[in-house]
Amino acid sequence: MNHGIESSLLEEVREIGIQFFKLPVEEKKKCLREKDDLEGYGNDMVLSNNQTLDCNDRIYLAVVPQHQQKLQFWPQNPTHFQEVLNAYSSKIDLISKVVQKSLARSLNMEEDSFLSQYGTTASISARYNYYPPCPWAEKVLGVKAHSDSSAITVLLQDKEVEGLQLLRDNQWVGVPILRDALTINVGDQIEIMSNGIFKSPVHRLLVNSKKERMTLAMFCVPQTEMVIGPVDGLITDETPRLYKNGTYTLDFFFKDFQQGRRAIDACKI
Numbered sequence: 359m360n361h362g363i364e365s366s367l368l369e370e371v372r373e374i375g376i377q378f379f380k381l382p383v384e385e386k387k388k389c390l391r392e393k394d395d396l397e398g399y400g401n402d403m404v405l406s407n408n409q410t411l412d413c414n415d416r417i418y419l420a421v422v423p424q425h426q427q428k429l430q431f432w433p434q435n436p437t438h439f440q441e442v443l444n445a446y447s448s449k450i451d452l453i454s455k456v457v458q459k460s461l462a463r464s465l466n467m468e469e470d471s472f473l474s475q476y477g478t479t480a481s482i483s484a485r486y487n488y489y490p491p492c493p494w495a496e497k498v499l500g501v502k503a504h505s506d507s508s509a510i511t512v513l514l515q516d517k518e519v520e521g522l523q524l525l526r527d528n529q530w531v532g533v534p535i536l537r538d539a540l541t542i543n544v545g546d547q548i549e550i551m552s553n554g555i556f557k558s559p560v561h562r563l564l565v566n567s568k569k570e571r572m573t574l575a576m577f578c579v580p581q582t583e584m585v586i587g588p589v590d591g592l593i594t595d596e597t598p599r600l601y602k603n604g605t606y607t608l609d610f611f612f613k614d615f616q617q618g619r620r621a622i623d624a625c626k627i
């Protein structure tokens with residue numbers, strides 16, 4: 359709430375996603391992901407033959423910084439897709455920084471404590487998720503239980519169909535939809551940088567037997583290959599270091615994610 363993004367832009371962001379997913383498969387395939395690449399259009403990636411498959415369609419695009427965009431994966435249809443997603447991405451970039459400064463301030467730390475681990479170019483990836491109605495809604499998941507690899511994730515939920523659940527005290531709790539609100543999740547990298555004070559929640563996505571659902575997750579992360587670790591001031595005699603310093607790349611994360619494991623566990627001391 360109070361994020362300063364106009365409802366009309368949120369509406370357009372949803373519209374371009376829906377319009378893209380409704381295109382004929384042949385048209386969507388123009389943005390098809392290449393084997394072993396994350397970017398582009400596709401469904402769940404199969405990395406081994408004993409993983410649980412997620413029931414969704416998605417398009418995954420690196421949006422910030424703009425000069426790293428791989429435009430060959432960007433939809434040409436609808437024609438304003440690029441313009442709208444770029445406008446939204448720059449707003450999310452600002453929100454991500456404001457939120458991370460506030461998180462640092464809430465711990466009485468310098469406001470740039472987390473952002474100073476970002477390097478010169480923070481990056482944001484966008485993932486539109488489309489969950490078709492699924493007759494086996496009781497038996498399958500839209501996305502299996504995971505925590506996000508990001509520093510923070512800004513999620514634009516579907517306008518009316520719920521599906522996001524968080525694991526709290528070993529119980530799945532539904533996250534309600536609030537009109538025009540953005541849902542902000544702390545990801546694994548802030549859990550590491552805050553030495554475990556902020557927890558990256560485990561969450562999963564249900565599918566609906568009758569209704570489709572579409573969401574847009576924006577994953578905000580430090581520059582790739584930056585070494586991240588708990589902020590110095592948060593390591594004390596009473597609160598010893600819980601995580602090693604290291605790079606937290608998407609490849610590293612994905613191997614565990616597809617196996618239903620949490621990559622962050624490997625970072626613990």
Ligand SMILES: O=C(O)CCC(=O)C(=O)O
Pocket residue numbers: 485487501506513515522561563573574575
């Ligand atoms: O579809 C959603 O609501 C969120 C999807 C998600 O958790 C993810 O893409 O990491």
Ligand SMILES: [Fe+2]
Pocket residue numbers: 504505506561
């Ligand atoms: Fe997620």
